[in-house]
Amino acid sequence: MAHKGKATSDVNYNPADPPEAYNHVTVHSRLSEYNSMATEVHGPDFDPSTEPIDGEVVMRVRGGKKHGRYWIGDSLIDTASTPTLAQIRARSTSSSSAILPRQSTTEIQMEALKAQMQRDFKAQLLAQQQAWAAQQQAQQQAWAAERERMQQDLRQTQEASQQNQMQLALAFQFMQTMGSQMGLSPPQFTQTNIPVRAATPTPVSDFTTF
Numbered sequence: 001m002a003h004k005g006k007a008t009s010d011v012n013y014n015p016a017d018p019p020e021a022y023n024h025v026t027v028h029s030r031l032s033e034y035n036s037m038a039t040e041v042h043g044p045d046f047d048p049s050t051e052p053i054d055g056e057v058v059m060r061v062r063g064g065k066k067h068g069r070y071w072i073g074d075s076l077i078d079t080a081s082t083p084t085l086a087q088i089r090a091r092s093t094s095s096s097s098a099i100l101p102r103q104s105t106t107e108i109q110m111e112a113l114k115a116q117m118q119r120d121f122k123a124q125l126l127a128q129q130q131a132w133a134a135q136q137q138a139q140q141q142a143w144a145a146e147r148e149r150m151q152q153d154l155r156q157t158q159e160a161s162q163q164n165q166m167q168l169a170l171a172f173q174f175m176q177t178m179g180s181q182m183g184l185s186p187p188q189f190t191q192t193n194i195p196v197r198a199a200t201p202t203p204v205s206d207f208t209t210f
Helices: 025-042 055-061 085-091 105-181
Strands: none
Touching: 025 055, 025 105, 055 085
């Protein structure tokens, strides 16, 4: 039945197992359809991993037996307690779960292929989204690192400027102290006014008539 083991072996069934856990694409599809129908019949609390296979559900899910064999779990279903398809149809009402026609192997394979393509597409889309998110995160980290480097350079420049100003102030103070000890007066700076250039007079033509 599956890569896990034969249908009659002691294997724990898990509805969450992917199609790759089974040795044929139709196995996963059949189990999924059975679980869906069983949940519809018995309610949402039905656990297919602990409950025995319901023969009537198997009969309903794909239109009864084919060539004398049940659709799934042929060796596990109690044939004595399982009603025939005619008996199920006779006692079914409008509220009963539908009796679905049995699909061919080709149809099941096509559905399984479609489902696999959808899973592959979702996986590829997820991978692209993760790659884009990682790229965005790396770019943001690079921007943050560059911004931090620029801020650090600015701080270093400001600190260097402050240090230069302090050194200039100390040098100026030293020069003042030394000049005072030598009896020298500090130089007097006078403001030099920039001369204003007079306007150029308008020339008078020799041919001007007075």
